[in-house]
Amino acid sequence: MNLKAFHVLFITAATFLAGGLGVWCLREHAAAGDGAGTLVGAVVSFAAAAGLVAYGAWFLRKMRGL
Numbered sequence: 124m125n126l127k128a129f130h131v132l133f134i135t136a137a138t139f140l141a142g143g144l145g146v147w148c149l150r151e152h153a154a155a156g157d158g159a160g161t162l163v164g165a166v167v168s169f170a171a172a173a174g175l176v177a178y179g180a181w182f183l184r185k186m187r188g189l
Contacts, residue, residue, distance in 0.1 A: 127186055134179045141172035 124132075145168035152161035 127189070130182065131179070134175055134182065138172050138175040138179065141168050141175060145169040145172060 145165045148161045148165035148168060152165065155161070
């Protein structure tokens with residue numbers, strides 16, 4: 124596996140992990156209903172996932188010619 128493929132795999136895994144953490148935080152917030160910490164965690168996780176998707180798209184466009 125070359126470095127480009129590993130990078131794409133790593134970014135994909137990180138995106139799914141960030142999204143999964145966001146879903147988990149939302150479920151915990153709904154179950155407990157107390158405090159805003161889990162809600163903030165969900166928002167930050169979903170923002171990180173969106174940022175990783177944008178970065179992944181940028182990386183693939185940049186590496187298309189290589």
